[in-house]
Amino acid sequence: MTTMNMAQALNSAMDTMLARDPNVVIFGEDVGYFGGVFRCTADLQQKHGVDRVFDTPVAEGGILAMAVGMGVYGLRPVAEIQFADYIYPAIDQLVSEAARLRYRSGGEFSAPLTVRAPSGGGIFGGQTHSQSPEALFTHVCGLKTVIPSNPYDAKGLLISAIEDDDPVVFFEPKRLYNGPFDGHHERPVQPWAKYPASEVPEGYYSVPLGKAAIVRRGSDVTVVAYGTMVHVAVAAAEMTGIDAEVIDLRTLVPLDIDTIVASVKKTGRCVIVHEATRTSGFGAELSALIQENCFYHLESKIERVTGWDTPYPLAFEWDYFPGPDRVAKALRRTMEP
Amino acid sequence: MTTMNMAQALNSAMDTMLARDPNVVIFGEDVGYFGGVFRCTADLQQKHGVDRVFDTPVAEGGILAMAVGMGVYGLRPVAEIQFADYIYPAIDQLVSEAARLRYRSGGEFSAPLTVRAPSGGGIFGGQTHSQSPEALFTHVCGLKTVIPSNPYDAKGLLISAIEDDDPVVFFEPKRLYNGPFDGHHERPVQPWAKYPASEVPEGYYSVPLGKAAIVRRGSDVTVVAYGTMVHVAVAAAEMTGIDAEVIDLRTLVPLDIDTIVASVKKTGRCVIVHEATRTSGFGAELSALIQENCFYHLESKIERVTGWDTPYPLAFEWDYFPGPDRVAKALRRTMEP
Amino acid sequence: MNPENREPLLQPALKLHIPEPSARPGSAPDFTHLSFAAAGAVRRPQVSETARQMQDLAFDLIRVLDDTGKAVGPWRPDISAERLKHGLRAMLLTRAFDERLLVSQRQGKTSFYMQCTGEEAVAVAQAAALDSTDMLFPTYRQQGLLIARGWSLVDMMCQVFSNSHDRMKGRQLPVFYSSKDANFFSISGNLGTQFSQAVGWAMASAYKRDHRIASAWIGDGATAEGDFHYALTSAAVYRAPIILNVVNNQWAISSYQGIAGGDEATFAARGIGYGIPALRVDGNDFLAVYAVTRWAAERARTNLGPTLVELVTYRAAPHSTSDDPSKYRPSNESASWPLGDPVERLKKHLIHENAWSEEAHVALDQEVKEEVRVAAKEAESYGTLGKGPKPDRSTIFEDVFKEMPWHLRQQRDELESEQ
Amino acid sequence: MNPENREPLLQPALKLHIPEPSARPGSAPDFTHLSFAAAGAVRRPQVSETARQMQDLAFDLIRVLDDTGKAVGPWRPDISAERLKHGLRAMLLTRAFDERLLVSQRQGKTSFYMQCTGEEAVAVAQAAALDSTDMLFPTYRQQGLLIARGWSLVDMMCQVFSNSHDRMKGRQLPVFYSSKDANFFSISGNLGTQFSQAVGWAMASAYKRDHRIASAWIGDGATAEGDFHYALTSAAVYRAPIILNVVNNQWAISSYQGIAGGDEATFAARGIGYGIPALRVDGNDFLAVYAVTRWAAERARTNLGPTLVELVTYRAAPHSTSDDPSKYRPSNESASWPLGDPVERLKKHLIHENAWSEEAHVALDQEVKEEVRVAAKEAESYGTLGKGPKPDRSTIFEDVFKEMPWHLRQQRDELESEQ
Numbered sequence A, B: 001m002t003t004m005n006m007a008q009a010l011n012s013a014m015d016t017m018l019a020r021d022p023n024v025v026i027f028g029e030d031v032g033y034f035g036g037v038f039r040c041t042a043d044l045q046q047k048h049g050v051d052r053v054f055d056t057p058v059a060e061g062g063i064l065a066m067a068v069g070m071g072v073y074g075l076r077p078v079a080e081i082q083f084a085d086y087i088y089p090a091i092d093q094l095v096s097e098a099a100r101l102r103y104r105s106g107g108e109f110s111a112p113l114t115v116r117a118p119s120g121g122g123i124f125g126g127q128t129h130s131q132s133p134e135a136l137f138t139h140v141c142g143l144k145t146v147i148p149s150n151p152y153d154a155k156g157l158l159i160s161a162i163e164d165d166d167p168v169v170f171f172e173p174k175r176l177y178n179g180p181f182d183g184h185h186e187r188p189v190q191p192w193a194k195y196p197a198s199e200v201p202e203g204y205y206s207v208p209l210g211k212a213a214i215v216r217r218g219s220d221v222t223v224v225a226y227g228t229m230v231h232v233a234v235a236a237a238e239m240t241g242i243d244a245e246v247i248d249l250r251t252l253v254p255l256d257i258d259t260i261v262a263s264v265k266k267t268g269r270c271v272i273v274h275e276a277t278r279t280s281g282f283g284a285e286l287s288a289l290i291q292e293n294c295f296y297h298l299e300s301k302i303e304r305v306t307g308w309d310t311p312y313p314l315a316f317e318w319d320y321f322p323g324p325d326r327v328a329k330a331l332r333r334t335m336e337p
Numbered sequence C, D: 001m002n003p004e005n006r007e008p009l010l011q012p013a014l015k016l017h018i019p020e021p022s023a024r025p026g027s028a029p030d031f032t033h034l035s036f037a038a039a040g041a042v043r044r045p046q047v048s049e050t051a052r053q054m055q056d057l058a059f060d061l062i063r064v065l066d067d068t069g070k071a072v073g074p075w076r077p078d079i080s081a082e083r084l085k086h087g088l089r090a091m092l093l094t095r096a097f098d099e100r101l102l103v104s105q106r107q108g109k110t111s112f113y114m115q116c117t118g119e120e121a122v123a124v125a126q127a128a129a130l131d132s133t134d135m136l137f138p139t140y141r142q143q144g145l146l147i148a149r150g151w152s153l154v155d156m157m158c159q160v161f162s163n164s165h166d167r168m169k170g171r172q173l174p175v176f177y178s179s180k181d182a183n184f185f186s187i188s189g190n191l192g193t194q195f196s197q198a199v200g201w202a203m204a205s206a207y208k209r210d211h212r213i214a215s216a217w218i219g220d221g222a223t224a225e226g227d228f229h230y231a232l233t234s235a236a237v238y239r240a241p242i243i244l245n246v247v248n249n250q251w252a253i254s255s256y257q258g259i260a261g262g263d264e265a266t267f268a269a270r271g272i273g274y275g276i277p278a279l280r281v282d283g284n285d286f287l288a289v290y291a292v293t294r295w296a297a298e299r300a301r302t303n304l305g306p307t308l309v310e311l312v313t314y315r316a317a318p319h320s321t322s323d324d325p326s327k328y329r330p331s332n333e334s335a336s337w338p339l340g341d342p343v344e345r346l347k348k349h350l351i352h353e354n355a356w357s358e359e360a361h362v363a364l365d366q367e368v369k370e371e372v373r374v375a376a377k378e379a380e381s382y383g384t385l386g387k388g389p390k391p392d393r394s395t396i397f398e399d400v401f402k403e404m405p406w407h408l409r410q411q412r413d414e415l416e417s418e419q
């Protein structure tokens, strides 16, 4: 066990997998010598060699095409997209190719790639360094979508993603790289070292895809969240004194429906929280599924607390971010009737 | 008034706008001399000139980039993407550029483009000629998404889209080009000429964006649908004898929430139908919104009838397609309690 | 504003240029823009020559067979008559296969078909020039690769018929073959994507210190996609062991190659800007295609990196069974194609070499047609589209993921409940 | 399988090539790979010369100013000392602007800043060579265009400070300017997208029989994006009136230009494959940049179509305030850059021409610094990031659409209700 922040835990996951499996290769813009603009691949090239960890041209579509081809050969490529906001030029290779290859070839070919991309706001990144586009990928059959909320999970989930035989999109809430963030932006940043989830084994372990975690047990209302919003949800629960059960999804597809349904059936109330824009966000799917599975258990309407349906405005970051006050309000509304 | 099928009505919309506004230009793969693989631009080049209706390189990203630039100049470009399945290489220009331009420039620049793309299955197109990717675009703030279900609407909505100052994604259910389709694929195809919606004015008129149509009045249950599924929904209602109110959304964003809410409050029951894959489809957003707005009016859970979360399999087209039987079953389930 | 900026000069107004093909329906075919030197006239550089030194080759046209059927010049390959006859057979077989399945489509046994008529030399000669372990990333118009590799016609037909023996389980559009055993990559409906993926595969092969190289194909039209650029960039940067083939068959559905930029420069010339050696070859000349492919394969195999090859040919058939070319090009354009027919030209060469005869040709033609007929009978016995046996419908939910998640199991059960 | 396919030859194994820059931190800078002829040595073709005829120019480097500051050779432009001094002033002003805002960023008045140090001639000389009505599609590193066009420094600073006078209403990342009045297109965070859009704008201008041309910029790194390829393809096909500029400043954040393919061919050479005339120019030579841009503008304005221009320069500053180049390149690399500093070189030229003096230069430098200081004071009075006045927060919901739809009005009310 060592203490790691989330960037270090991700680095450790890749380091571990590079050492374990000669078929693992890592590449992306600035990930080689420099070690990535968020330092997640720091020192990996120096340690494992230039042909295992290397820089690519600034062409996200080309990066994922390369990853698909390598996967077809039999490698386990891990590609970094520098910001989730820049994944769009690569969407065709993800949607039409990586996600469809096993199906269309009758199981003969597959592309077991992992795409890592920092997502989310709260770092004054403006509209092109703050997006949370995960919902788009959850609509694409054949892709798995993973979003960790802490160092321990991040390493274990990334190892699972690399070992998974299907393509995995792995979004890393960049606001969490250095410390947990509960939305109280006016308070000083707390480093991960102060939290148990920063206790990370140095070697190999994994956290399974498709399994949610209940990060706070409660009986009044279920809060479904992932990534940064897990911390915000917990903060909101503490603020309100409402005994919320907070579920950290960890994987969006495949979803851990059982954990969610069991919780909502118990509490009868539900608040869904995500940072992404509201309309057709993943919260919509969660709301629909919960309504379909728990209709007769619901005592009040399912609430969504999300980013606004606007680009992420630089100077109004904290008016945009769905912070603990906004979540608290929703919790109170949900408890009303 | 003339009788037109949907392809002709769309052609007439473009013809009308080319004649009315010298800033309208139309382009895409094979749309020029040939008139488009679905004939929607037939004869327009011959009539309006090669510099107003022309072929483009096979580069969807390039096509929409061109459209953005033309829009910035002050033109009203109408770009065709040959199949909705091929819009992915152009998504960056839509999401990061067209949709964001007005916002990021403080209102100085905008890209009033219209993207037309045939979508949906039922023509033995397999997984790359059958997709319904509309949900992706509804998650992108700054884009309007339109899907017509008949010739009259198709022309009127396309004219509104071309005149709209925001970028509009306009999906044309290709199964409807020649005739309405209620999912009874075993029955002979009925031409549009037999239906009132094929009565289309030859000249200019418009159908406003953001307004749904109630295509069948009813009091038992509300069916929310768009495109091909409108006809399937009506067929299912007839089949079951359930007095369903069928709403044809026509525009997904901005959504006509008032019409939906009024209907569901009246019926207390709701079935949402779309051909796209289920998870994070637009049905999820509809379900979430209806639940949020009509919670205390719902007498049974909101049902979704959709395409499966798989690619569209060629030989199993009719096992995939959410036809009238499947919708009828959902209607009956909804009426049960 | 900068006070010193001048007023716009009094100049004629700007004008938008829209390229137009040399002929449309109703006018006479015109290929005068396609100029090329005589067979044998183009030089053959060392494989180690730099891209910079050999820029001229991107604008020339390498040809080996002259009008009499004689093989001439420095590109004349060292290939036995036996192997050429094998190639001739594969081309004839490909053509017979196309003809038969076109008829099947008309009979409703499949919904869709795509021929490669007139372009058979591209796939067949290139297959002959590569090792069978080399990995192929084709488009839908290189069925000749599979046929030349001796792949089962029945298996291919079962895919086209979406029947019970279709290894793709009825999922894919007809002709979108896939064969891992034949090192033939799954064909995608999305143009161009395989071109850039192939570079990734080639990089992986180099990373693993393998000996296998990749070969990828793309149409003239699809070169405009981003993937073409990604492929050339990454192939150049990482010196990937790959042959990047552009099949310029003059048309992309109804758009002539000028719409892809072919009037402004050759497609081979695209390689120059990336420092990739580029060759332009008569795609209907079996010997020239073979020779050029061998040359490019040698470069790849000896760590000299990628080669871009433009194969100049003509799409004699409609784009697909959904297309009607009489709507956009002169109906007799194909007959005027100055580079002839690949089958006829190889036949003439073999006859010129006294290794073949008209009679042998007729016999071979009948033999391959019979082979196709027998294969079709067998394939049809496993079902055709909408008729006879087909894959189990529960397979719809398989292979989306390696293991089926709960939501797909639920949907499968939902479908099953529909009886 | 084809029985005649040979076994793989006994050859050394394949090996993956990963390009490496000539120097890393700790080693001495090495620019020996950058070879170029003397100033004045490269020929100047007629604007009507074809792309094919002028391929050599894509590999040469056009230079006008020699080491003594003398302007020599056929590319020596016809430009007055007054206009050159105007350019010198704009370059100095740009540099002073960068320096001041870098300090502002360190002081927390903005979250982010990007300098163009060492590259000022690119934007300033090109602005001088274009008409003020020509439309510019820049990257984040051409702030010099706005400054050279005389745009308000205060307005630019208000954008950087996201304050109450920011025309972009606090929405955009600092330095992502936009000015319709200055014909300066809104800068995007997404690399490359403007390059292909610019072609659409130019096509529209040609379609409307306008006289205005477009000029677009892209970095060496971003040339790898699909949009670069789209731009070149459509500019070539439709002969769009546009200048397509690649600013090769040797680095893309931490990746040297070889990662974008620059070791295999020049970026100008990319034009050859599309049939686009391409020029490669010393980007730190104000006169050469001006001359080349005039030449390209003349082509565009006379319906001869696009020109690709590679401007060879060096990114002397960090990529942005978030970057630390000492982590990936020798710290003294900038000082070893063989093409010098654009400001120093133009100054030397003007002194050589007896139109300038060290004293005048010092005075000018102080004048522009004062201008920047005064502007900054004013801009700061309108607020800085997180301090002082800022735009109204309800503007968050405006301009997403032209008219605000119900769901945004509802969300606006929701936010408003948060007090």
Ligand SMILES: Cc1ncc(C[n+]2csc(CCOP(=O)(O)OP(=O)(O)O)c2C)c(N)n1
Residues within 6 Å of the ligand: B029, B058, B082, B086, B089, C139, C141, C189, C190, C191, C218, C219, C220, C221, C222, C223, C249, C251, C252, C253, C315, C319
């Ligand atoms: C991404 C994408 N865009 C458009 C299409 C539709 N389409 C299918 S084939 C074709 C023309 C391709 O022409 P070319 O590349 O020259 O190949 P050819 O058919 O001539 O062999 C088009 C536009 C597609 N399949 N994929």
Ligand SMILES: Cc1ncc(C[n+]2csc(CCOP(=O)(O)OP(=O)(O)O)c2C)c(N)n1
Residues within 6 Å of the ligand: A029, A058, A082, A086, A089, D139, D141, D189, D190, D191, D218, D219, D220, D221, D222, D223, D249, D251, D252, D253, D315, D319
């Ligand atoms: C589509 C996209 N991918 C990645 C990035 C992140 N990024 C910002 S600048 C940059 C390097 C660009 O280098 P270059 O094009 O050479 O321009 P320079 O910064 O040198 O002027 C990268 C990778 C981005 N902004 N957009």
Ligand SMILES: [Mg+2]
Residues within 6 Å of the ligand: C219, C220, C221, C247, C248, C249, C250, C251, C252, C253, C315
């Ligand atoms: Mg073609």
Ligand SMILES: [Mg+2]
Residues within 6 Å of the ligand: D219, D220, D221, D247, D248, D249, D250, D251, D252, D253, D315
């Ligand atoms: Mg650069």
